Amino acid sequence: MALSLFIATGLWWFEAPMWSVVTVLALGIAWLIWRMRLSTIDRIDRMDGREFELFLEEVFTALGYTVTVTPASRDFGADLLLETSDGWSIAVQAKRYEKVVGLEAVQQVAASVPYYGANEGWVVTNSSYTDSAYELAEPNQVRLIARTELEQLLKQAGFKR
Incomplete structure (x- = not known):
């Protein structure tokens, strides 16, 4: 977004009043600083469910697992399938929630294991x-x-805070 804003700014750079150029650049820099200050867990809190699943793919890959993301629908209770180097496999149900996760998530992943x-x-x-x-x-x-x-897994995988 900041890059597209910067490119768009360049189109009228020489014709715009200097205060407009400065304002646009300052806003772009402020947005980048704000974005960089968000911790990884704060960014997760703003994701939708599928984004969270795909982000977990990155996390578990960084932790050394071979990761398969299941289809977005008809996943049979597992969003990710992990495998260790020695062949141990794990079915993962991802729940990016604002509320407490109940037993339905446990039921889903328990059914996905077999x-x-x-x-x-x-x-x-x-x-x-x-x-x-x-x-x-x-x-x-x-x-x-x-x-x-x-948060501990994120730290182990090399994500900030």
């Missing part, structure tokens, strides 16, 4: 989980990754 032949399932959120989600996750061997642990 469907995809995975060894285990994870639910990853930028939020937190209900008590019932934790209760169902334990016997189904589903790992729940909440906001704090997600």
